[in-house]
Amino acid sequence: MQELINRAKELLESGEVARVLGWKAGDLPYNPEPAYFEKAEDLKDFVYNGFCGANLSKYMIEASKLEGKTMVCLKPCDTYSFNQLIKEHRVDRDKAYIVGVGCKGKLDIEKAKKLGIKGIESVSGAEMSDACDTLTFQTIYGEKSCAYADAMLERCHVCKGKDHMIYDEIIGESRDTKDAERFAEVEMIEAMSPAEKFAFFQEELSKCIRCNACRNVCPACSCRKCVFDSTKFDSAQKANVDSFEEKMFHVIRAFHVAGRCTDCGECSRVCPQGIRLHLFNRKYIKDINELYGEFQAGADAEARGPLTNFTFDDCEPSIVAERG
Amino acid sequence: MQRIGVFVCHCGSNIAATVDVKKVAEMALLEPGVVHAEDYQYMCSEAGQAKIQAAIKEKNLTGIVVCSCSPRMHENTFRSAAEKAGLNPYMVEIANIREHCSWIHKNVEEATEKAVILARAAIAKVNLNAPLKPGESLVTKRALVIGGGIAGIQTALDIADAGYEVDIVEKTPSIGGRMSQLDKTFPTLDCSACILTPKMVEAAAHEKITIYTYSEVEKVSGFVGDFTVDIRKKARFVDAGKCTGCGVCQEKCPSKKSLSEFNRGLNTRSAIYTPFAQAIPNVPVIDTEACIKMKTGKCGICSKVCQAGAIDYEQKDEILTQKYGAIVVATGFDTIKLDNYDEYAYNQSKDVITSLELERVMNAAGPTKGHLERLSDGKHPKEMVFIQCVGSRCSDGRGKSYCSKICCMYTAKHAMLIRDKYPDVNVTVFYIDVRTPGKNFDEFYRRAVEDYGVNYIKGQVGKVIPQPDGKLLVQGVDLLDNKQILKEADMVVLATAIEPNPDVRKIATMLTASIDTNNFLTESHAKLRPVESPTAGVFLSGVCQGPKDIPETVAQAGAAAVKAIGLLAKDKLMTNPCTAKADELMCNGCSTCANVCPYGAITYEEKEVNDHGIRETRRIAVVNSALCQGCGACTVTCPSGAMDLQGFSNRQIIAEVDAICR
Structure with missing residues (x-):
């Protein structure tokens, strides 16, 4: 982390960047939050550890409008989102100084809590320089520990790899933490009967409180005005209809980001209700891969997504329909 | 609030027999905005149109709904009638209660209910309609003909004779197409080359015709009257300017x-x-x-x-970009592959050939110099068996469901020619039906049977078995005598089904012209617009549209030419005002719409906007309404819903759906 802070200081002091976009400590030992640092002395609050799951790409939409460059810290998987935003002209590459920060998997405190670790006062073992094998918690009930991997976010178990897709420089080591099949959960749902699927999603989505956290954090949900907030369509009124959240909102949202979603997993990470929202997106990603060939949104800033491109080898619409 | 008139057509009994038209009019009056509703026997008649015009004037209507046939039939009729009465033509909506309702339902009560709902949806839409004004676009007075067979040549000649420039793009090194491979033509038995080559020469010499052989259409953009086409001239490695053709x-x-x-x-x-x-x-x-x-x-x-020094091993493909007002597709056909028909031993025996191969065998310039001989050993055959409908009229999915149309006649021709030239050869034809609907066709077939003694057997062949002695054992059935037939033959000729040239899929995609499940290009209307593709400015000539023989092909080629000439003769075209428009405040500038736009109609501008007090410069989509064809691809792909189609706005469509679901 110190290396990162030193470099940020250097860049700020040299005037090469006007601000640094990173994380600062929150009110708890495991909830650092995204923050801008405009002065070198502010960097004392800078934090980067296993709990810095937030994907900072989307903040660059607003930062691109500001004077001067912004140093932005992007983890390997965040760079996919950044590329996708470049492709959609939502961020300005020239306004960003991208420091690819090392990542050994990010943590989900809820998973630690489920392991019975409660009353947490401090955590160690999650610094970038740590081996990140074991987490040690000081709790009001004494010291507790768990395997680092056991507290990782779901998305890190299906890690896209330790390489940054776009960067100006890289600080820190990364680790590929993949130990599960990306589409295993989707396949499980695909195997369900229509009635079971309906019940499954009804159950999941009925937890939704329409706080819009998923939408607000999603780098693909970058519209100036969301259709759900617009008076131009009648969708705003439909939001009041019973069970809209369950049946419409998330499905429409998934459609809107289909082909653009990089599977960054932020939606599921921030959902206060613990809804596994990434399942929708991942189903579309799986379908796109199967119908049009493997495609990873944001792997580069140029390739046309299969849903907004046409090739003579594209599958026929009737084939799509036959799959059901 | 609109003042809407609803006009319900009986269409004689076409609609009125299944839909209670009076009830539809009655129910329509209850809808918001409707101030007038009536029914009439034929709304499209002059009297019917007069009723609409009178109501517009008397009741000060601001919009009308005609409940009648498909808008493809009479939308224009009603739009111009309304325009004459002073109403903007885009304030007219059609509720299709014929094709979508009366023709497909039997129960009067249910059909009436559906007609009421369809009317309701159209009324909901008109309530949100706004007057639209078409623009104008210029017509490039040059036509492109894709394919240089007899269809393409004839179309090009006819267009060129009318005084317009025509380019023929032909994939192979020469024009001439399938017809150049034929030996003789039915029903007159004149030599194919003798009647084709003068046309080829005429096309080549015509000052208005440019021929690009060994070339392919690579990219098509633009729209009716103003297509831009990239043509790839493949490298011949021979300089056409220097080559003298000495051989x-x-x-x-x-x-x-x-x-x-x-x-x-x-x-x-x-x-x-x-x-x-x-x-x-x-x-x-x-x-x-x-x-x-x-x-x-x-x-x-x-x-x-090469005395002329014409060989150039370094020659590269060239891309030529040219503008056209009209495009005629004349891509022709090929015979199907016979891999699914192992029973006929085509792949096992050289002496089982297709009819097109027989054309080459019988031709003086063919592989046997025109002598009828077995390709395996060069021996003169004594027994020849022709098998009809190989891959045509097939119901088991191995071949084509349609009739290839030309086989009955060319088989009669082959049989007759062989019997004439080699009276010692016995000819047997196995057939399902003999189809001879054409001028002098049945007479031709009867001559084969009656004058030339060709043995026609009604029945199919189950198997052709190559024998060790080189003969072919044909197992068939005679349905009229109800007996099995085992026949030894020296040669077997398969009347192989024809299919559209496989490249047509690519061409159709580039032209956004529709094709059917058999890869034939679809015509705009099967009966009334048979040579026009549903894509404006694209016309169809020859077998690419459906199986046909030479006389029919030539007739259709002329018809396609006339349609193209009709278009090229205009200086300007009215453009469709139902074009897309971006809402500046909602546009993200993400380029997704520009990526999916097939017409290249969307560009981006850095534009200063005032978004509720926030002034900033934003990248915003701008639609060129002269290029936009109103396909709506951008509106559905736009994540924020900033793109909307005038005349078919999201709001209008949702209002229609809401009206239907009410």
Whole structure:
């Protein structure tokens, strides 16, 4: 982390960047939050550890409008989102100084809590320089520990790899933490009967409180005005209809980001209700891969997504329909 | 609030027999905005139109709904009637209660309920309609004909004779197409080349016609009256300007083992070749896969023997970009592959051939110099069996469901020619039906049976079994005598189904022209617009639209030419005002719409906007309404819903759906 802070200081002091976009400590030992640092002395609050799951790409939409460059810290998987935003002209590459920060998997405190670790006062073992094998918690009930991997976010178990897709420089080591099949959960749902699927999603989505956290954090949900907030369509009124959240909102949202979603997993990470929202997106990603060939949104800033491109080898619409 | 009039047509009994039209009018009056509703026997008649015009004036209508047939039939009629009465034509909506309702339902009560709902949806839409004004676009007075067979040649000649420039793009090294491969033509038995080559020469010499052979259409953009087409002129490796067509290069070329495409692979050609003697242009091409110089760098004999110095191994493909007002597709056909028909032993025996191969065998320029002989041992056959409908009229999915239409006649022709030239050869034809609907066709077939003694057997062949002695044992059935037939033959000829040239899929995609499940291009209306594609400015000529013989092809080629001429004769076209428009405040500038726009109508501008007090410069989509064809691809792909189609706005469509679901 110190290396990162030193470099940020250097860049700020040299005037090469006007601000640094990173994380600062929150009110708890495991909830650092995204923050801008405009002065070198502010960097004392800078934090980067296993709990810095937030994907900072989307903040660059607003930062691109500001004077001067912004140093932005992007983890390997965040760079996919950044590329996708470049492709959609939502961020300005020239306004960003991208420091690819090392990542050994990010943590989900809820998973630690489920392991019975409660009353947490401090955590160690999650610094970038740590081996990140074991987490040690000081709790009001004494010291507790768990395997680092056991507290990782779901998305890190299906890690896209330790390489940054776009960067100006890289600080820190990364680790590929993949130990599960990306589409295993989707396949499980695909195997369900229509009635079971309906019940499954009804159950999941009925937890939704329409706080819009998923939408607000999603780098693909970058519209100036969301259709759900617009008076131009009648969708705003439909939001009041019973069970809209369950049946419409998330499905429409998934459609809107289909082909653009990089599977960054932020939606599921921030959902206060613990809804596994990434399942929708991942189903579309799986379908796109199967119908049009493997495609990873944001792997580069140029390739046309299969849903907004046409090739003579594209599958026929009737084939799509036959799959059901 | 709109003042809407609803007019319900009986269409004689077409609608009124199944839909209670009075009830539809009655129910429509209850809808918001409706101030007038009436029914009439034929709304499209002059009297019907007069009723609409009178109501517009008397009731000060601001919009009308006509509940009638498909808008494809009479939308224009009602729009112009309304316009004459002073109403903007885009304030007219059609509720299709015929094709979508009365014709497909039997129960009057249910059909009436549905008609009421369809009317309700159209009323909901008109309530949100706004007057629209069409623009104008210029017409490029030049036509493109894709395919240089008889269809393409005839279309090009007719368009050129009317005084317009025409380009023919032909994929192979010469124009002429399938007809150039035929020996004789039915029902007159005149030589195919003798009637085709004068047309080829005429096309080549015509000052208004430019022929690009060995060329393919690579990209099409634009729209009716203003297409921009990229044509790839493949490298011939022979300079057409220098080549004298002397043919020495072909004689001296040491690589002579490539199968001749023109002779259907029955003999070989050199690596540098013209497909046939009368080829136009008479300029050879080098087959890079067979050329020794291209493969190994050594040889170069053609270059050495060419007195004109026309050989250029360094020649590259060229891309030519040209503007056209009209495009005619004349891509023709090929015979189907017979891999699904092992029972006929086509792949096992050289003496089982397709009818098109027989054309080459019978032709003086063919692999046997016109002598009828077995391809396996060169022996003169004594017994020949023709099998009809190989892959045509097929219901088991192995072949084509349709009738290839030309086989009955060419088989009668083959049988007659063989019996005439070689009276010692017995000819047997196995058939399902003999179809001869054409001028002098049945007489022709009867001559084969009655005058030439061709043995027609109603029944199909189950199997052709090559025998050790080289003969072919044909197992068939005679349905009229109800008995099995076992016949030894020396040659078997398969009347192989024809299918559209496989390349047509690519062409159709580039032109956004629709094709049916058999890859035939679809016409705009099966009966009333048979040579027009549903895509404006694209016309259909020849077998690409459906199986047909030469006289029909030539007639259709002329019809396609007339349609193209009708378009080229106009200086300006009215453009569709139902174009897309971006909401500046909602546009993200993400380029997704521009990516999916097939017409290149969307560009981006850095524009200063005032978004509720926030002034900033934003990247915003701008639609060129002259280029936009109103397809709506952008509106559905836009994540924020900033793109909308005038006349078909999201709001209007949702209002229609809401009205239907109410």
